[in-house]
Amino acid sequence: MSNEIAVQHGVIPHEVHEHHDGHHHHETFITKYVFSQDHKMIAKQFLITGIIWAIVGGLMSVLFRIQLGYPDATLPWLEDIFGHWAKDGKIQPEFYYALGTMHGTILVFFVLTAGLSGTFANLLIPYQVGARDMASPFMNMLSYWFFVLASIIIMASLFVQTGPASGGWTVYPPLSALGDASQGSKIGMDLWLISMAMFVVSQLLGGLNYVSTILNMRTKGMTMTRLPLTIWAILFTAILGILSFPVLFSGFILLLFDRHLGTSFYLSDIVLGGNILPNEGGSPILYQHLFWFLGHPEVYIIILPTMGLVSEVMSINARKPIFGYMAMIASMFAIALLAFLVWAHHMFVTGLNPFLGSVFVLLTLLIAVPSAIKVFNWITTLWRGNIRFTPGMLFCVGFVSMFISGGLTGIFLGNSTLDLHLHDTYFVIAHFHIVMGVSAFMGMFAGIYHWFPKMYGRYMNNTMGYIHFWVTMVCAYVIFWPMHYEGFAGMPRRYYDYSGWESFKHFVELNRVISFAAILSFLVQLMFVFNFFYSIFKGRKVTTQNPWGANTLEWTTPIRPGHGNWPGEIPEVHRWAYDYGKDGKDFIPQTEPVGKDESTH
Amino acid sequence: MGDVMTVEQKKIHPYKFNLWLGLAGIIMMFAGLTSAYIVKRSQPGWESFTLPRIFLYSTIVMLVSSVTIQVALKAFREREMARYRLFFGITAILGIVFMIMQINGFYQFQANGMKMIGIGSNPAYSFILAIAGVHVLHVLGGLIAMLVIVSRVYGKKKRNYDSVPIEIMTTYWHFVDLLWVYLFVFFSLLH
Numbered sequence: 001m002s003n004e005i006a007v008q009h010g011v012i013p014h015e016v017h018e019h020h021d022g023h024h025h026h027e028t029f030i031t032k033y034v035f036s037q038d039h040k041m042i043a044k045q046f047l048i049t050g051i052i053w054a055i056v057g058g059l060m061s062v063l064f065r066i067q068l069g070y071p072d073a074t075l076p077w078l079e080d081i082f083g084h085w086a087k088d089g090k091i092q093p094e095f096y097y098a099l100g101t102m103h104g105t106i107l108v109f110f111v112l113t114a115g116l117s118g119t120f121a122n123l124l125i126p127y128q129v130g131a132r133d134m135a136s137p138f139m140n141m142l143s144y145w146f147f148v149l150a151s152i153i154i155m156a157s158l159f160v161q162t163g164p165a166s167g168g169w170t171v172y173p174p175l176s177a178l179g180d181a182s183q184g185s186k187i188g189m190d191l192w193l194i195s196m197a198m199f200v201v202s203q204l205l206g207g208l209n210y211v212s213t214i215l216n217m218r219t220k221g222m223t224m225t226r227l228p229l230t231i232w233a234i235l236f237t238a239i240l241g242i243l244s245f246p247v248l249f250s251g252f253i254l255l256l257f258d259r260h261l262g263t264s265f266y267l268s269d270i271v272l273g274g275n276i277l278p279n280e281g282g283s284p285i286l287y288q289h290l291f292w293f294l295g296h297p298e299v300y301i302i303i304l305p306t307m308g309l310v311s312e313v314m315s316i317n318a319r320k321p322i323f324g325y326m327a328m329i330a331s332m333f334a335i336a337l338l339a340f341l342v343w344a345h346h347m348f349v350t351g352l353n354p355f356l357g358s359v360f361v362l363l364t365l366l367i368a369v370p371s372a373i374k375v376f377n378w379i380t381t382l383w384r385g386n387i388r389f390t391p392g393m394l395f396c397v398g399f400v401s402m403f404i405s406g407g408l409t410g411i412f413l414g415n416s417t418l419d420l421h422l423h424d425t426y427f428v429i430a431h432f433h434i435v436m437g438v439s440a441f442m443g444m445f446a447g448i449y450h451w452f453p454k455m456y457g458r459y460m461n462n463t464m465g466y467i468h469f470w471v472t473m474v475c476a477y478v479i480f481w482p483m484h485y486e487g488f489a490g491m492p493r494r495y496y497d498y499s500g501w502e503s504f505k506h507f508v509e510l511n512r513v514i515s516f517a518a519i520l521s522f523l524v525q526l527m528f529v530f531n532f533f534y535s536i537f538k539g540r541k542v543t544t545q546n547p548w549g550a551n552t553l554e555w556t557t558p559i560r561p562g563h564g565n566w567p568g569e570i571p572e573v574h575r576w577a578y579d580y581g582k583d584g585k586d587f588i589p590q591t592e593p594v595g596k597d598e599s600t601h
Numbered sequence: 602m603g604d605v606m607t608v609e610q611k612k613i614h615p616y617k618f619n620l621w622l623g624l625a626g627i628i629m630m631f632a633g634l635t636s637a638y639i640v641k642r643s644q645p646g647w648e649s650f651t652l653p654r655i656f657l658y659s660t661i662v663m664l665v666s667s668v669t670i671q672v673a674l675k676a677f678r679e680r681e682m683a684r685y686r687l688f689f690g691i692t693a694i695l696g697i698v699f700m701i702m703q704i705n706g707f708y709q710f711q712a713n714g715m716k717m718i719g720i721g722s723n724p725a726y727s728f729i730l731a732i733a734g735v736h737v738l739h740v741l742g743g744l745i746a747m748l749v750i751v752s753r754v755y756g757k758k759k760r761n762y763d764s765v766p767i768e769i770m771t772t773y774w775h776f777v778d779l780l781w782v783y784l785f786v787f788f789s790l791l792h
Contacts, residue, residue: 135615204626212618242622246630254637254731261718263727265637268646278720281646286637293633 027563035145037137038563042144043123044455047448049144049151050115051529056155057106062522064099067091069515071497071508085163093496094183097166100494101184102158104169105192109199110154112302112440114147117241120305120447121210121234123455127554128228130219130573132564135212139205146202150195157191165192168494170291173266173284177258180272190259193252200245207245210238219553221573225329226590228552228577229322232329233308236336237301243340244297251290258282285350292343299436300339303403304332306443307374310396312577313450314378316550317393318385319586321578324377331370338367348416349423357416364414371407375400386581390548391465395446398473399439405477406435409484424494427487430480438476445469448532453547457560458539464531468524475521479514486510551577551589575600620769624776627739631780634735635787638728642791648723649792652785653709659702660785666695667778674771677764689747689767692774696744703737729788736784739777746770 036042066075067090074089085095122140126133134140157164166184167175171192179186214235218227254265258279266287267279315322322328344352344360352360378400387393409431412418422428445468452460491504498504498511546555553573557565571591579588583598594600641647673688707717707730716722717730750766 136619139619204623208619208622208626211622212615216612216615216618242626243629246626247633250630250633250637250735253634253735257718257727257731261722261727262720263718263722263731264724265641265727265731281641281644281724283641283644286640289640290633290637 035141037133037141039122039126039133039137039140040455040561040563040565042140043119043121045144046115046118046122046147047455049148050111050119051532053106053110053115053151054525055529057103057111058522058525060099060103060106062519063091064096064103065515065518067096067496068498069512071499094163094166096496097168097182097494098163098184098188101166101169101171102154102164105154105165105196107437108169108298108302109196110147110151112436112444113241113298114199114202116302116440116444117210117234117237117305118144118147118206119444120230120309120451121206121238123451124228124230124554125210125213125234126217126565127454127557128231128552128577129214129217130222130553130570131213131217132566132570134209135217136209140209143202143206143209146198146205150198150202153191153195153198157188157195160187160191162186162188164188170288170295171255172291173255173258173287174270177255177266178270178272178277179259190256193256193259197249197252200249203241203245207238207241210234211242214238219570219573222590225326226573226576228308229311229325229328229332230305230308233304233306233311233332236332237304240297240301240304240336240339244294244301247290248294251287251294254290255287285347288347288350289343292346293340295346296343297339299432300335302436302440303443304335306399306440306447307332309447309450310378310399310443311381312552313392313446314381314396315578315580316450316548317388317390317396318381319388319549319580320381320385321580321582322377323380323383324373325576325578327373328377331373334370335367338363338370342367345414345416345419348419354416361414361416365411367414368407368411371403375404375407390449391460391462391469392446392450394466394469395442395449398469399442399446401473402434402439402442402476406431406433406439410435421490422487424492425487426483426491426493429493430483430487433483434476434480438472438480442472445472445528450548451554452532452535452539453542454554454557456536456539457542458535459542459547460535460539461531464527468528468531471524472521475517475524478517479521482510482514546589549587551579551587553590556589556591614765616765617769617772620772624773627776627780630735631732631784634728634732635784638732638787639791641724641728646724648715648725650710650715650725650729651792652729652788653706653713655702655706655709656785656788659699659706660782662695662699662702663778663781666692666699667775669695670771670774674764674767677767680762689751693744693747696740696747696774700737700740700744703733707733725792732784733788736777736781739780743770743774743777746773 032038033041036045063078066073066078075086076089078086078091079089082091082095085092085098091099122134125131154164162183164184165171165176165188166182167189171189175181176185176189179189214227214231218224254263257263258265258267262279264279264282266284267277267282270277270279311322311328342360342364344356345364348357348360378396382397409427413422413428413431449460449465452458486504486507489504489507491498491507495501499508542559545557545559548555553571556571558567561567573590574593575588575590577590580586582588669688670692673685673692676682676685676688710717710726710729715726717726747770750770753766
């Protein structure tokens, strides 16, 4: 209980939660594991909820890949499980669209936004800035429970009679605004909107906390330029979230108006089922602007935290300082800024003014500059490093590989002239899955393997980790590389069955290969999940405080820290986080004072 | 504790900082809504309107309530609890009056044949309802927060002179006030 005493006499001057700390010292099961206000527990809650969602979302992709790879097959067991959604053993078109929509929603928002930021922001911010907890632990807890609420609502939407939302994860009106337009635009769409509203609240509550903790609660000596890059990345992510999610919210408000109050924000001149609708004066393009004003920052909300994680894990395992620390921060800042200025590149084919389009082309291509700087810095961090190929490190290298492959195709798509041909084809699918799907997962896995010992006091199994990495890496390329060719050939995304199209039916076998790889990679992720849960209880125990020989503050805490993190005073910081291989020493923790003859970075 | 207090005063309280960040988020939401309004306005099918006068009166009510909550805060800091309770109560009542006036204003729109919802509605009027309606919800949120602050005073046995919740409340209230003034000017100029 010594650590709890420390909370009350903390050296951090403004322990805001101090005044009510006296009440929750007697931790019960409920306050410790369920309604916990400890950042470490909330991080684990986010992670495990995210894992559950990843399994659900991944399974959905397996199901629609079955349809795409084997369009003629009848699989009676599907009907046993899904009833009328898979009549006669075939996935029905409505089901197929619902699967695609929910796969996107779940992976983008519930896994790679909440599951990723929620886990690592909560875990690492207090640890690495040297704080006992978040600025407002209560808001932090609320953030998680709003996420759970959003999860429950969207999960419920999978079980309603007319099915979940199925108009694509972007839920463009007019399809999403008119309940009579499709099965998926009925109650499922409402549940989707309500769930996303809860999700936005969750993200805002969390984001406010992340920013204010990073800016206000750093320990003594922890200047901004001594922060690990993980924290910088999370800071930019949180700011992006705070500024862009409310705009999405405003788009949803207008959509709800159109759905239920007969307004015409997005609707005009529509004939539905032979009937002319009375709505006039609306514009569906308006929704796209509001959506993509969030939607584009959203992809950086997904990728920035993993950039931070990768920078940190890579530097530790290369036993070298991160190359270009300030350049890393500057390029993340540039990415965060440009994130708000490029949204219309998703809308080149909406009749956007070509002159306006060319501005967005320029701004979009500018993103290649900071991205390339980051890639260069990662490669130069690896260069002549004393590399330890832990599973975490392998996933870092995998991340860089994926980020390059996916980033390069971004240059194709960012050009409006090329985009006219490639828009809504499999080329786009390949691009964004590689650059923000697989890359983000690689970065997330790197983080999980690396910080698992800190979270649970045990290691994950390495052998399974290596198998996980190599199969994932190979499968990811086998799945998405061929999709570029399909996209060049003009094969549109979201179609239910390509075998009936003269232009695309020669891709049926290629699709089968892709489906095979997709199913294999899903199974390997299940092995990871097994490894994760098995290791929580049976993994090899961590016996040293600092198993990776890392510099950051979380490794100065006990192996299994209590609420408050440090039993004594919070350590003071004297140097940046990347003194690896300096002056003949393998590593110098941030807490070590700078020697007389020593140069600072 | 002496040193601790001085350090504490230098830095902004984390809750207040959270509030400012939250306000940035709210600003972004209304920026999204009002820019949507501007875009729509330049497109065909837009019908112009004049705001019913009640919105001018509600603006005045809101401005007055900003003064009263400031008086309440000042009274709290000076430990004049009776005056604090009086003006805090007046602010809450003005808030409720504001909400009633706003909703009344929406009905006046409908009554004047400017349909905000349903068949025959025009996006121009619908926007007023959506934007001002979301603003009313923010005022309602403020009123709920006031209720929480008041109930805490009665719930606790020991006296609490922590002014942070009231300062946060005051900042938020000024914010929704300014936000409405902005919206009022916006609707008056760009109709």
